[in-house]
Amino acid sequence: MASSGFSWTLPDHPKLPKGKPVAVVVLDGWGEANADQYNCIHVAQTPVMDSLKNGAPEKWRLVKAHGTAVGLPSDDDMGNSEVGHNALGAGRIFAQGAKLVDRALASGKIYEGDGFNYIKESFENGTLHLIGLLSDGGVHSRLDQLQLLLKGASERGAKRIRVHILTDGRDVLDGSSVGFVETLESDLSQLREKGIDAQIASGGGRMYVTMDRYENDWDVVKRGWDAQVLGEAPHKFKSALEAVKTLRAEPNANDQYLPPFVIVDDSGKAVGPVLDGDAVVTINFRADRMVMLAKALEYADFDKFDRVRVPKIRYVGMLQYDGELKLPSRYLVSPPEIERTSGEYLVKNGIRTFACSETVKFGHVTFFWNGNRSGYLDETKEEYVEIPSDSGITFNVAPKMKALEIAEKARDALLSGKFDQVRVNLPNGDMVGHTGDIEATVVACKAADEAVKIILDAVEQVGGIYLVTADHGNAEDMVKRNKAGKPLLDKSGGIQILTSHTLLPVPVAIGGPGLHPGVKFRNDIQTPGLANVAATVMNLHGFEAPADYEPTLIEVAHN
Ligand SMILES: O=C(O)[C@@H](CO)OP(=O)(O)O
Numbered sequence: 087m088a089s090s091g092f093s094w095t096l097p098d099h100p101k102l103p104k105g106k107p108v109a110v111v112v113l114d115g116w117g118e119a120n121a122d123q124y125n126c127i128h129v130a131q132t133p134v135m136d137s138l139k140n141g142a143p144e145k146w147r148l149v150k151a152h153g154t155a156v157g158l159p160s161d162d163d164m165g166n167s168e169v170g171h172n173a174l175g176a177g178r179i180f181a182q183g184a185k186l187v188d189r190a191l192a193s194g195k196i197y198e199g200d201g202f203n204y205i206k207e208s209f210e211n212g213t214l215h216l217i218g219l220l221s222d223g224g225v226h227s228r229l230d231q232l233q234l235l236l237k238g239a240s241e242r243g244a245k246r247i248r249v250h251i252l253t254d255g256r257d258v259l260d261g262s263s264v265g266f267v268e269t270l271e272s273d274l275s276q277l278r279e280k281g282i283d284a285q286i287a288s289g290g291g292r293m294y295v296t297m298d299r300y301e302n303d304w305d306v307v308k309r310g311w312d313a314q315v316l317g318e319a320p321h322k323f324k325s326a327l328e329a330v331k332t333l334r335a336e337p338n339a340n341d342q343y344l345p346p347f348v349i350v351d352d353s354g355k356a357v358g359p360v361l362d363g364d365a366v367v368t369i370n371f372r373a374d375r376m377v378m379l380a381k382a383l384e385y386a387d388f389d390k391f392d393r394v395r396v397p398k399i400r401y402v403g404m405l406q407y408d409g410e411l412k413l414p415s416r417y418l419v420s421p422p423e424i425e426r427t428s429g430e431y432l433v434k435n436g437i438r439t440f441a442c443s444e445t446v447k448f449g450h451v452t453f454f455w456n457g458n459r460s461g462y463l464d465e466t467k468e469e470y471v472e473i474p475s476d477s478g479i480t481f482n483v484a485p486k487m488k489a490l491e492i493a494e495k496a497r498d499a500l501l502s503g504k505f506d507q508v509r510v511n512l513p514n515g516d517m518v519g520h521t522g523d524i525e526a527t528v529v530a531c532k533a534a535d536e537a538v539k540i541i542l543d544a545v546e547q548v549g550g551i552y553l554v555t556a557d558h559g560n561a562e563d564m565v566k567r568n569k570a571g572k573p574l575l576d577k578s579g580g581i582q583i584l585t586s587h588t589l590l591p592v593p594v595a596i597g598g599p600g601l602h603p604g605v606k607f608r609n610d611i612q613t614p615g616l617a618n619v620a621a622t623v624m625n626l627h628g629f630e631a632p633a634d635y636e637p638t639l640i641e642v643a644h645n
């Protein structure tokens with residue numbers, strides 16, 4: 087890039103000063119919806135967020151957080167943390183994993199790359215294992231991509247295929263696992279008619295089996311390893327359909343938390359453990375909840391749990407999940423190249439940065455923020471603090487989570503005078519929203535609002551600036567609706583609880599004593615999205631954003 091005159095130096099903003107501490111607060115899963123009883127943010131006491139909205143209309147606005155505005159394939163795609171924080175941090179819209187996989191499948195390029203050629207070497211004598219989330223949620227994976235990959239691999243020589251499913255109920259309705267398993271079973275039976283030995287081999291609910299993140303609870307990954315690789319699980323069934331139906335009949339059963347199971351043959355033997363010479367594909371395109379399994383599958387040195395048996399396999403990820411660790415080393419589709427993030431520019435321009443969340447969201451304000459890159463950008467200028475999350479519980483049991491602790495860390499970081507940017511993620515609206523527990527989600531939203539207050543009070547004390555936003559919606563709408571917006575009922579007449587994210591916009595609010603009095607939101611940007619926030623934050627630090635960043639949301643009136 088040197089030859090094109092590239093420079094990391096950001097130009098000074100013509101009007102905005104440097105040296106004001108900036109607090110960047112991301113409320114996870116906090117969208118804007120009409121006020122009704124299923125809008126937990128509306129039901130909850132949220133005086134601080136209310137005052138930002140009602141107190142200064144020229145400093146509060148909505149931005150898009152879903153669909154093409156964050157690099158997803160279509161505007162029917164709900165937002166999510168990965169694409170949301172990528173956009174917030176990178177300031178540009180990158181075609182994201184879901185879209186890149188769609189393209190590679192549609193063009194057939196996925197079958198021409200090094201990754202596919204590598205696993206193909208196992209097709210003659212080994213089994214092809216596909217492990218991942220089974221739903222059409224489009225947040226971590228998509229059923230149609232799995233279907234295309236099954237078809238494509240079998241047409242290209244895979245003779246024996248085993249699918250290890252993780253049931254969802256988080257990005258899709260609880261109970262929908264049964265239908266997804268039926269669809270997959272029917273696809274696999276069609277492959278069997280063509281002479282391919284294809285079966286579901288194991289399964290479990292995504293939050294209890296395999297899909298932990300940021301090393302919150304390695305037991306989750308171990309449960310998956312035992313079922314998928316070793317072929318061992320407490321529950322054994324003859325078919326996956328029987329498995330999900332039986333396990334769902336247990337009291338309080340829930341797709342997200344189904345226990346691990348393996349499918350066995352007539353003699354009681356697991357039909358699909360992973361053996362030497364096999365190929366394994368983790369089919370999720372999203373990184374955070376696949377990194378831990380990728381480590382277990384790829385690393386020779388590994389001490390997080392006893393793997394018991396480590397088969398010699400050819401392993402590829404749907405994507406490479408961690409650009410810094412180069413993990414996994416082989417993959418089917420190249421990930422988006424999210425470079426020159428705002429974090430990198432700002433540290434290179436002297437901005438000392440503090441980032442904090444609790445474990446379940448820690449990587450959101452570090453790893454995702456920095457373009458799916460783990461570790462520090464510049465250790466001398468940054469401090470990242472992770473507050474341990476509760477593990478082994480569903481967050482409706484403790485809906486306040488660690489919001490207070492996160493806010494206190496942010497407050498202390500601001501008051502210390504050691505940082506120019508203090509960035510946090512407050513997880514409550516999202517993590518509790520995903521449980522589908524409306525009452526608990528109301529408590530969660532109140533707790534997040536109280537945390538915002540602590541941070542804004544500290545901003546006030548140090549004469550700083552705040553920017554409060556969210557990565558996508560969740561807690562603002564907890565019911566599945568028809569096209570006209572009316573709540574849908576289930577067979578027994580109850581409402582259908584929406585555990586997923588939404589397609590709704592999210593707020594951006596700015597303020598604080600350090601904010602130049604002439605600053606207000608522009609109204610010449612028609613449909614801004616999360617990617618417009620990075621340039622805005624750079625301005626608040628007194629810099630102009632790079633020319634290829636999405637435009638800033640603010641302007642400075644003459645006065
Ligand atoms: O929990 C997760 O993995 C997703 C939902 O699938 O939520 P978020 O994008 O907010 O992390």
Ligand SMILES: [Mn+2]
Binds near residue numbers: 114516557
């Ligand atoms: Mn999120």
Ligand SMILES: [Mn+2]
Binds near residue numbers: 587
């Ligand atoms: Mn979420």
